[in-house]
Amino acid sequence: MLLMGSNTTEAHPIIANRIKKAIKNGLKVIVIDPRKIDMVKFAHRHLQINVGTDIALINAFLRVIIKEDLYNKEFIERFTIDFESLIKQVERYTPEYAASITGLSAEDIVTTAREYASSSSSMIAYTLGITEHHCGVNNVFDIANLALLTGNIGRQGTGIMPLRGQNNVQGAGDMGCLPNQLTGAMSIANDEFRTRFEEEWKVTLNPHAGDTQTRTFDRLENGELKALYIIGENPLLADVHMNHTKELMKKLDLLIVQDIFLTETAEMADVVLPACSWGEVDGTYTNTDRRIQRVRKAVDPGPNVKEDWVILSELSTLMGYPMNYSNSEEIWNEVRKLAWEMYGGISYERLEKEYSIHYPCPTEDHPGTFVMHERFHNQETVGKKSPFVPVDFTPPMELPDDEYPFTLTTGRRYESYNTHSQTRYYASGVKVKQTEETVDIHPDDAKSLGISDGEVVQVRSRRGELNVKAKITDQVVPGLVFMSFHWSETPTNVLTLNEYDPISGTAEYKACAVAITKI
Amino acid sequence: MGEANLVKTICGYCGTGCGLVLEVKDNRIIKIRGDKEAPVNKGQTCVKGAFAYEYVHSNKRLFHPLIRKAGQLVETTWDEAYQFIADKLSSIRDTWGQSSISMFACARTTNESNYITQKFMRTVIGSNNIDGCNRT
Numbered sequence: 001m002l003l004m005g006s007n008t009t010e011a012h013p014i015i016a017n018r019i020k021k022a023i024k025n026g027l028k029v030i031v032i033d034p035r036k037i038d039m040v041k042f043a044h045r046h047l048q049i050n051v052g053t054d055i056a057l058i059n060a061f062l063r064v065i066i067k068e069d070l071y072n073k074e075f076i077e078r079f080t081i082d083f084e085s086l087i088k089q090v091e092r093y094t095p096e097y098a099a100s101i102t103g104l105s106a107e108d109i110v111t112t113a114r115e116y117a118s119s120s121s122s123m124i125a126y127t128l129g130i131t132e133h134h135c136g137v138n139n140v141f142d143i144a145n146l147a148l149l150t151g152n153i154g155r156q157g158t159g160i161m162p163l164r165g166q167n168n169v170q171g172a173g174d175m176g177c178l179p180n181q182l183t184g185a186m187s188i189a190n191d192e193f194r195t196r197f198e199e200e201w202k203v204t205l206n207p208h209a210g211d212t213q214t215r216t217f218d219r220l221e222n223g224e225l226k227a228l229y230i231i232g233e234n235p236l237l238a239d240v241h242m243n244h245t246k247e248l249m250k251k252l253d254l255l256i257v258q259d260i261f262l263t264e265t266a267e268m269a270d271v272v273l274p275a276c277s278w279g280e281v282d283g284t285y286t287n288t289d290r291r292i293q294r295v296r297k298a299v300d301p302g303p304n305v306k307e308d309w310v311i312l313s314e315l316s317t318l319m320g321y322p323m324n325y326s327n328s329e330e331i332w333n334e335v336r337k338l339a340w341e342m343y344g345g346i347s348y349e350r351l352e353k354e355y356s357i358h359y360p361c362p363t364e365d366h367p368g369t370f371v372m373h374e375r376f377h378n379q380e381t382v383g384k385k386s387p388f389v390p391v392d393f394t395p396p397m398e399l400p401d402d403e404y405p406f407t408l409t410t411g412r413r414y415e416s417y418n419t420h421s422q423t424r425y426y427a428s429g430v431k432v433k434q435t436e437e438t439v440d441i442h443p444d445d446a447k448s449l450g451i452s453d454g455e456v457v458q459v460r461s462r463r464g465e466l467n468v469k470a471k472i473t474d475q476v477v478p479g480l481v482f483m484s485f486h487w488s489e490t491p492t493n494v495l496t497l498n499e500y501d502p503i504s505g506t507a508e509y510k511a512c513a514v515a516i517t518k519i
Numbered sequence: 520m521g522e523a524n525l526v527k528t529i530c531g532y533c534g535t536g537c538g539l540v541l542e543v544k545d546n547r548i549i550k551i552r553g554d555k556e557a558p559v560n561k562g563q564t565c566v567k568g569a570f571a572y573e574y575v576h577s578n579k580r581l582f583h584p585l586i587r588k589a590g591q592l593v594e595t596t597w598d599e600a601y602q603f604i605a606d607k608l609s610s611i612r613d614t615w616g617q618s619s620i621s622m623f624a625c626a627r628t629t630n631e632s633n634y635i636t637q638k639f640m641r642t643v644i645g646s647n648n649i650d651g652c653n654r655t
Contacts, residue, residue, distance in 0.1 A: 013565035014535050164534025168633070169626035172651045175633035177624035179647050183634055188647055203642045206617070210647030216621040225621055226611045231636060232625030233652050254607045260580055262592075270607075271600050272592060274581035275628075278531030279541070279548060279572070283629025285529050287536025287559065295629055298526040298541045298548060299575065302582045304597070308625065308632035312639045314597075318605045321643045323635070331631040355538070356558055415566055417532055425573035430566070 001029045002116060004054065004143070005129015005510075009038035010414040012127075012163050015288075028119070030112055032057070033129060034409060035482060036475045047112065050103040051409050051480065052133055052396040052511045057109065058142040059393065060098030063090040064113035065149055071117065075151035079376055082388045086145060089390030101393060117150050121157035128165065128411070132509040136501040138391040145388050154376035164288035165412075167278075171286030174342070174359075175335070179210035184339025200338055203321075214505030220248045227254040231308060232275065234263040237419040240507040241463050241498040242491050258311060261421045264488055275308050276301045283328040284351070290369070291356040292346050396511035397499040404461060404513035406445070406481050408495060411510075416486035423486070437490035438471035439516065440482040446472045450518055459483075461514045464494030470516075481516065527554055530568040531627060535559060537568055548572050612644060621648040 001019070008016040020042050023029055028044040031037065032054070040046045049057060065071050066087055076083050095106035102109075116122045124147060130139045143160055152158040164170050176183040186193035194205050211219060213235070219225040228249075239245050249255060249268050257269040260277040280301040284292050301307075306314075309331060313323035325331050329348050336343045345361040346368075358368040375383050400407050415432050417423045426432055439459055441451070451457055453472040458465060459481075468483070468490050476482050485492040497512040523544040530537040538557020542550040551569050555562035574580075584600035585592040611619055622644075624636045640649045 012533055012535055014537055014560045014563055014568075017563060166534055166626035166652070167529070167531050167536070168628065168630065169534060169651065169653050171630040172624050172626045172628075172633045173653055175630050176637040176641075177633050177649050177651045178653075179650055182641075183637070197641075201638065201642050203645075205641055206645060206647055208647065210618070210649060211621055213623060213650045213652075216623075216648065216650070219621075224615075224619060226615050226619040227608060228621050228623070229608075230623045232627050233623050235623065235652075238652065253611060254604075256604055260574070261577075262579075262581060262585075266581075267592070269585075269592070270587045271604055272581060272585040273600060274583060277575050277580070278627070279528075279575045281629055281632075283631040285531075285536065286630060287529075288534035289536075291536055291559070292630070293529045293536055293538070294527075295531075296526050296528045298524075298528060298543050299546045302580070304583050305581070306597075308628045309635040312632075312635045315601055315604060316639050316643050318601050319609065319643050323638070325635075328629065328631040331634055335630065335634050355556065356536075415571075417567055417571070422532075422574040423567060423571045425571065425577050427570045427573055430570045 001027060001122070002032060002112075002124045003029055003039060003043075004032045004124060004126040006125060006127035006163055007033070007035070007037045007039075007129075007411060008125075008127075008163070011165065011412045013414070015163060028115065030115070034477065034480060045108065045112065047102075047104050047108060048477065050101070051407050052135075053102040053393065054130060054139050055135065055142050055391055055393040056093060056098045056101040057104070058139075058146055059090045059093035059391075060095050060109050061113040061116065062086065062142075062145055062149060063093050064095065064110050065117045066090065068114065070114065071149045072151035075376070076149070078382055079386055080148050080388060081385045082390075086149070086388040086390045089392070116146070116152075121155060122150065122152045123158055123161060125161040125163060127163045129510060131162075131504070131506055133506075133511065134397050134499045134501055134508045135391075135394050136506045137503040141389040141391050145390070148386055148388060151376070154371065154373035156371055159372070161289070167287070168285040170288060170290065171284070174286055179212055183335055184342040186339065197338060200334070212505040214500050214507070217245070217248055220251055223251070226252065227256070228252055229256040229258070230265060231258045232260070234259075234265045234419040234421065236265040236268070237263070237488055237491060237493065238485065240493055240496040240509060242493040243464055244498060258308065263419065263421055273311055274302070274305045275311065276305055280305070281307050281328075284332060286359070290358045290372075292343070292351065292359060293356045294348065294351045397508055398462075398497050398511065398513045400479065400513045404515045406479060406514050406516055408459070408461070408481050408483060408512050408514040409510050410483055410485060410492055410496065413484045413486060416484065418486070419488065420486040437468050437483060437487045437492065439468045440471045440473050440476055441516070442474060442476050442478045442480070443472050444478045445481075445516075446470060449516060451516075456519060458517045458519055459495060459514050460517070461495040461497075461512055463497070466490055466492070466494055467519065481514065523549065530564070532567045532571070537564060539564065539568060547576055608644065617644055617646040618648060620644050620646055621650075624649055624651045626651050626653060
């Protein structure tokens with residue numbers, strides 16, 4: 001398993017436990033990460049890569065596998081297209097050239113490529129270390145190139161596994177909370193699907209994709225966006241270049257925030273609606289490996305607090321489009337009817353008995369789909385061919401220089417969750433180890449700056465500055481510092497860079513240039 | 520004082536999807552353990568899943584709708600909040616068009632609430648300007 005850009009122990013602790021157990025049973029894990037994270041202790045090898053150089057590494061893997069004839073010829077012939085253009089693209093990524101970009105040894109690159117390609121089954125798991133770059137989509141394309149080249153997809157023990165950060169980020173997108181997709185991940189541009197929804201909802205739907213969050217902020221900047229309705233999110237603290245985000249939000253004619261706390265974003269709103277939290281709601285979540293599972297209400301909410309769907313249904317009815325649902329099961333059954341290919345067979349009754357079911361599951365007698373893309377190994381059908389998408393390495397948008405000599409990379413810490421509005425509240429008696437933000441810095445850098453452990457220092461980027469305690473650790477390499485964004489008292493995103501992947505709109509949280517000074 | 524009830528549910532933090540058993544007494548969660556029957560975690564939990572639940576009962580939760588009056592957020596009724604939103608959204612939509620309104624959905628809430636969120640946006644507002652935090 002290649003574990004790329006995932007600090008699994010801290011961000012997905014239970015998945016990390018399962019990986020560690022698999023290691024005891026013979027799984028070889030190769031950690032590819034700029035930091036010496038906990039998983040390194042259990043890993044077969046650690047490729048401590050320079051931040052943002054993943055494509056140079058993967059292209060070198062691809063080249064080694066092609067040159068040494070370790071690729072799956074039959075698979076490529078049957079199921080892929082554009083192999084020739086991949087060969088051409090990776091030609092210049094010799095192990096030595098990749099070594100000069102990534103900071104790794106050519107030998108480690110070659111050995112890892114051989115191991116991935118020659119193991120009976122190889123898997124890639126990744127997280128935001130891959131996606132939170134200006135080239136995040138290209139990073140993912142290159143991971144897919146690697147899996148396709150070796151046929152490591154569509155069988156148990158193979159595949160590509162993005163580990164999801166929120167309990168229902170998979171479900172929210174699947175339900176249609178995306179600008180280009182209807183429920184069941186159906187394209188809004190597809191006439192057949194759109195007609196299906198138009199008939200059920202009795203409206204005419206707009207066939208053109210809407211705005212991503214990134215585009216929303218762009219249109220806010222140029223005055224085209226007037227109203228924003230935010231549910232359970234704190235973009236002011238979570239998004240890059242915080243001072244800029246705040247200025248943009250002030251331009252809105254109407255900001256509605258629906259949340260469980262008066263977050264930093266809610267404080268800017270014109271109207272704030274109190275919503276039920278986890279523990280007070282019924283329904284389902286979809287986890288990182290496509291399992292649908294039942295979420296149950298444990299306690300009654302405050303008398304004036306309402307579930308998200310209740311609020312939206314009541315508002316909808318007032319605005320002239322009546323929505324009358326008496327419970328979450330009724331809503332789910334509408335989802336099952338409209339997106340039956342995915343969820344038709346997943347009833348509340350079955351979930352009660354079976355605990356979890358993997359979609360797609362079209363009918364009540366369908367067992368659910370544990371492994372996706374099995375058609376790749378089914379001899380009868382070929383289906384649509386998968387293209388290789390060759391990509392090129394591009395360095396991070398803001399590299400360190402004399403004025404800002406450090407690279408800041410950001411991420412999460414074990415005991416805290418995102419903007420910390422929930423994890424501020426631990427049960428009594430629990431001793432939390434990290435109670436405030438730190439800037440994690442290598443002992444050599446601390447020494448040359450004359451900084452001691454726990455000393456408050458100033459961190460400054462071209463966009464903002466803050467004071468924070470230094471934590472001296474060899475988890476980072478010289479020249480690299482790390483911070484999370486959990487504490488509003490230390491809003492790390494005043495520092496981060498508003499450069500985005502042009503396709504996904506994801507910001508480059510993982511790399512910007514900062515200066516650190518002793519106060 | 521009532522007896523403790525046990526409620527099975529799924530953790531609300533990361534995307535792993537661990538099954539939990541909540542011990543509930545007098546409308547409060549008093550303890551959480553991993554569900555041994557859960558296929559994902561088989562009884563295990565991490566520190567967040569097992570202990571970081573007191574936010575549900577925090578007195579800093581929002582308990583009433585709030586509306587901005589004379590620059591300040593003040594308590595209001597649901598009726599007033601709904602009417603204000605309905606009037607304002609309708610007038611913005613009618614003046615500036617459907618694409619002048621955007622919605623950020625929530626990756627923490629249920630599938631059911633997310634389905635209704637996008638249905639609201641696509642039917643009532645008539646816009647596909649809906650996205651989540653899946654890019655951050």
